[in-house]
Amino acid sequence: MQQLSARVLACESRGADLALMVLEAPGIASCVEPGQFVMVQCGGLPLRRPFSVHAASDGRLALLWRIKGKGTDWLSRLDEGALVEMTGPLGRGYTTPVGRSHVLIIAGGIGIAPLVFLASRLAASHDVVLVQGARSADALYETPPILRTLLPSVAVCDEVHWVSATDDGSAGLTGSAFDAALPHMEWADRVYLCGPVNMCSAAYAMARDGSLSRAPAGRNGEAPLSLSKLADAEVSVEQRMGCGVGACYCCSIATLHGRKKVCTDGPVFRLGDIHWDEIVT
Ligand SMILES: Cc1cc2nc3c(=O)[nH]c(=O)nc-3n(C[C@H](O)[C@H](O)[C@H](O)COP(=O)(O)OP(=O)(O)OC[C@H]3O[C@@H](n4cnc5c(N)ncnc54)[C@H](O)[C@@H]3O)c2cc1C
Ligand code: FES
Numbered sequence: 309m310q311q312l313s314a315r316v317l318a319c320e321s322r323g324a325d326l327a328l329m330v331l332e333a334p335g336i337a338s339c340v341e342p343g344q345f346v347m348v349q350c351g352g353l354p355l356r357r358p359f360s361v362h363a364a365s366d367g368r369l370a371l372l373w374r375i376k377g378k379g380t381d382w383l384s385r386l387d388e389g390a391l392v393e394m395t396g397p398l399g400r401g402y403t404t405p406v407g408r409s410h411v412l413i414i415a416g417g418i419g420i421a422p423l424v425f426l427a428s429r430l431a432a433s434h435d436v437v438l439v440q441g442a443r444s445a446d447a448l449y450e451t452p453p454i455l456r457t458l459l460p461s462v463a464v465c466d467e468v469h470w471v472s473a474t475d476d477g478s479a480g481l482t483g484s485a486f487d488a489a490l491p492h493m494e495w496a497d498r499v500y501l502c503g504p505v506n507m508c509s510a511a512y513a514m515a516r517d518g519s520l521s522r523a524p525a526g527r528n529g530e531a532p533l534s535l536s537k538l539a540d541a542e543v544s545v546e547q548r549m550g551c552g553v554g555a556c557y558c559c560s561i562a563t564l565h566g567r568k569k570v571c572t573d574g575p576v577f578r579l580g581d582i583h584w585d586e587i588v589t
Contacts, residue, residue, distance in 0.1 A: 314336075314391075314394055315390070317388060318454045328370060330368055336397055338367065340361045340396065343358045345359055345552075347395045348371075350383050360421045363428065374417075381424050399576070405498045410434070410435050410496050411434045411435065412502045413426060413468075413500045414489045414502075415441070416502070416576060419502035423502050433464060439488045441485025441488060445564055446478075451465060473488035488506050497537075498541075499537060499540070499542075501541050508543055508582075515539040516536035541578070542578065543576065547570040547587075554572035559571050565581060
C-alpha cells in the first residue's frame with residue numbers, strides 16, 4: 309500500500325453525472341489488481357472516499373465515478389496538472405480463473421467501474437462476455453477516447469463480447485444487466501458482478517433457489533437452467549467507509565462467516581456468502 313500525490317493527466321465529465329480521470333500514479337498502477345480500490349482525499353473533507361480502479365498500466369490509473377455528493381463533485385472539477393492525495397491499492401480484488409475459461413461479467417450502472425479493468429486483464433487468456441445495464445442508452449458505457457490514448461491496455465477490451473441492456477429499452481435488451489446475462493449463464497465457467505444492491509440480491513435469491521425455468525413449465529420439455537454456479541460468483545460490495553484500512557469497523561457486513569470488513573476482507577466476496585438483506589448503502 310502506498311500513500312502518494314497523483315498528478316491529474318485528464319479529467320472529463322461523461323453524460324449527466326459521471327466523471328472519468330486519468331492520473332500518474334506509478335506506485336499504485338504497478339501493483340493494483342482488478343477489484344482493488346484507492347482512498348482519495350477530496351478537498352478538505354475529513355474522510356477520504358473509496359474508488360475502484362477502472363484501468364491501470366504504464367504508471368497510470370483511471371477512476372470512473374458517479375457524482376453523488378461533495379467529494380465526488382469536488383473531484384470532477386479538477387484540472388489537468390492538479391495533485392490528488394490517495395492511498396492504495398487497498399482491499400482484496402477479483403480472483404483469476406485457472407486455465408482458459410468462459411467468463412461472464414455482469415455490470416449494473418456504475419458497477420462497470422471495476423469490471424472494465426477485470427475484463428481487460430482477462431480478455432487476453434479467456435473468453436469474456438461483459439453484460440452492462442443502464443437506465444437508458446445515454447448512460448451506457450463506451451470506452452472513452454482518453455483511455456485509449458493514455459491507457460492503451462484497455463483496448464484489450466475490444467476482444468470482449470459486449471452485451472447491453474437498458475431499463476427503458478432505448479438500447480440493447482430491455483431489462484437489467486442481470487436479466488440480460490441469464491442466457492449466458494450456462495455457457496459461463498466463472499461469473500463476476502458489480503452493481504446496485506437490488507441487482508446483487510436478486511442474483512443471490514436466484515442462486516439460493518438453485519434453478520430457473522428457461523421456458524414456461526412444460527413447454528418444449530426444457531431442463532431448468534442451473535444457477536448454482538451463481539452462488540460462487542465474485543461480487544464487489546459497496547459500503548460507506550471511514551478509514552479504508554480495517555481500523556474503524558464502519559464498513560462491516562454480515563456474511564455466512566460472521567461479520568467482515570469490506571475494506572480489508574473485501575470489497576470482493578463470494579455472492580452466496582453475503583446476507584444481502586442486511587446491506588444498507
Ligand atoms: C470499495 C468501493 C469502491 C467504490 N468505487 C466506486 C467507483 O469506482 N465509482 C463510483 O462512482 N463510486 C464508487 N464507490 C462509491 C463512492 O465511494 C461514493 O459514491 C463516494 O464516496 C461518495 O462521496 P461523496 O462525498 O460524493 O458523497 P457523500 O456526500 O459522502 O454521499 C452522497 C450520497 O452517496 C451515498 N454514499 C456515500 N458513500 C457511499 C458508498 N461508499 N457506497 C454507496 N453509497 C455511498 C450516501 O449515502 C449519500 O446518499 C465505491 C465505494 C466503495 C466502498
Ligand atoms: S472503512 Fe474502516 S474498517 Fe473498513
